[in-house]
Every structure is written in structure tokens, then in C-alpha cells.
Amino acid sequence: MLTVDALRVRYGPLEALHGVSLDVGAGGVTAVLGRNGAGKSTLVRAIAGYLRPSSGRILWQGSDITRAPIGRRAAAGLMLVPDEGGVFRSLTVRENLELFAAGRDLGPAFETFPDLDALARRRAVLLSGGEQQMLALSRALLAPWRLLMVDELSHGLAPALAARLYAVLAGLAATHPDRAVLLAEPDPRVALALAGRVHVLRRGELAATGSPAEFDAATL
Numbered sequence: 165m166l167t168v169d170a171l172r173v174r175y176g177p178l179e180a181l182h183g184v185s186l187d188v189g190a191g192g193v194t195a196v197l198g199r200n201g202a203g204k205s206t207l208v209r210a211i212a213g214y215l216r217p218s219s220g221r222i223l224w225q226g227s228d229i230t231r232a233p234i235g236r237r238a239a240a241g242l243m244l245v246p247d248e249g250g251v252f253r254s255l256t257v258r259e260n261l262e263l264f265a266a267g268r269d270l271g272p273a274f275e276t277f278p279d280l281d282a283l284a285r286r287r288a289v290l291l292s293g294g295e296q297q298m299l300a301l302s303r304a305l306l307a308p309w310r311l312l313m314v315d316e317l318s319h320g321l322a323p324a325l326a327a328r329l330y331a332v333l334a335g336l337a338a339t340h341p342d343r344a345v346l347l348a349e350p351d352p353r354v355a356l357a358l359a360g361r362v363h364v365l366r367r368g369e370l371a372a373t374g375s376p377a378e379f380d381a382a383t384l
């Protein structure tokens with residue numbers, strides 16, 4: 165579905181991605197695994213259109229979207245849940261959901277995350293980290309996404325809550341075999357447990373690609 169070809173991205177004088185090439189196929193979860201600073205966020209932000217690559221190409225279902233504006237990518241179903249939340253903090257939970265849903269039924273969000281129902285009138289800025297992540301993930305439940313990119317889902321969350329959110333992602337991937345979920349993930353155990361395909365980034369370069377069985381979490 166998605167092809168990233170020799171992608172280079174710079175922040176001023178610093179090049180964060182040094183020519184990364186990888187594919188993301190439909191069905192299941194693909195993980196981009198790497199330590200802090202490896203370039204995971206840079207990669208998903210460039211795919212979503214928040215950063216402009218200095219060279220290389222991004223192909224979405226055969227079309228070159230390297231220079232396409234964010235809005236066009238979003239309309240094509242490319243959706244990023246960024247590591248800093250991706251919710252409108254001054255709006256209430258319900259207002260956030262209504263924006264995500266754009267006229268569609270809010271039911272799927274409340275069914276998947278019943279906690280949000282009791283929080284509907286609370287401003288997102290007052291939510292805990294986990295509640296904010298639930299709200300951010302609701303975007304995918306309410307919108308016709310085709311590629312869902314999630315940057316460090318478990319950032320700052322208690323393990324039990326993180327496990328619950330990862331299970332929601334796995335469920336989304338399993339129920340939509342024609343779509344793709346791309347996870348930017350620092351924890352090898354999570355990536356190997358959840359993903360069908362793993363791309364390992366190291367210092368802005370693709371170090372390895374394979375199925376989870378080809379990797380050993382202890383050596384990653």
C-alpha cells in the first residue's frame with residue numbers, strides 16, 4: 165500500500181533520515197522499531213505530510229504523494245496519531261470526537277472506550293495521558309482511515325493501560341484486512357508481539373527488515 169523510497173529528511177543542518185526505503189502492506193500491523201532518536205517520528209511525520217523530505221519519494225497506492233499537502237493525504241486515508249496526543253486540548257472530549265467524526269456516529273468511540281462517555285464534557289487538557297491516548301485513537305474509530313500511523317502509543321502510560329490500547333490497535337488491524345496500521349515503537353517486545361512485519365531504524369538508517377520470528381528482542 166505504502167512505499168517509502170530513499171527518503172531523506174533534514175532539520176536544518178541535521179539530517180535525521182539518510183535515505184530510508186521500506187514498504188507497508190495491507191492487513192495487520194507493521195512496526196518501525198528503533199531507540200530514541202532513531203528517526204521513527206520523523207518517518208511517520210514525513211509520511212503524514214508534516215515534514216517535507218529533502219529527497220526520496222513516498223508512494224501511496226501507486227501515487228506519488230511526496231509533495232502532497234497534509235489535507236490531501238488525510239482525505240486519502242493517511243492518519244497520524246502523534247506522540248504528543250493529537251487531540252485539541254482546549255475542546256471537550258465530545259467536541260474532539262465530533263470533529264473527528266465529521267458528522268458520523270460517535271458510537272464506535274464510546275463502545276471501544278466506555279471511559280470516554282463519563283468524560284464527554286471534560287476539556288481534553290484535563291485528561292490523563294491514557295485518556296488522551298484513548299481520545300486520540302478514537303479518531304481512527306470514527307474516520308475512514310486507510311493507513312493508521314501511531315507514534316509511541318505507550319508513551320508515559322501504565323503497562324496495563326498500554327496493553328489495552330495495543331489490543332485495540334491489533335483489533336482494528338484484524339478487522340480491516342484491506343487497511344494498514346504502522347506503529348512507531350521503541351520497545352522491541354511490543355513490536356515483535358504485535359507486528360507481522362518489523363523495520364528496524366538505527367540512527368536514521370534502515371538496519372533490518374523481517375518478520376518477528378527473524379528477530380530476538382534481547383538483541384534489538
Ligand SMILES: Nc1ncnc2c1ncn2[C@@H]1O[C@H](COP(=O)(O)OP(=O)(O)OP(=O)(O)O)[C@@H](O)[C@H]1O
Nearest residue numbers: 175178180198199200201202203204205206207350
Ligand atoms: N524538531 C526537531 N529539530 C531538530 N532536530 C530534531 C527535531 N525532531 C527530531 N530531531 C532529531 O532528529 C533525529 C530523529 O528524531 P526522531 O524524533 O525522529 O526519533 P525517534 O526515533 O522518533 O525518537 P523518539 O522516540 O525519542 O521520538 C534525532 O537526532 C532528533 O534529535
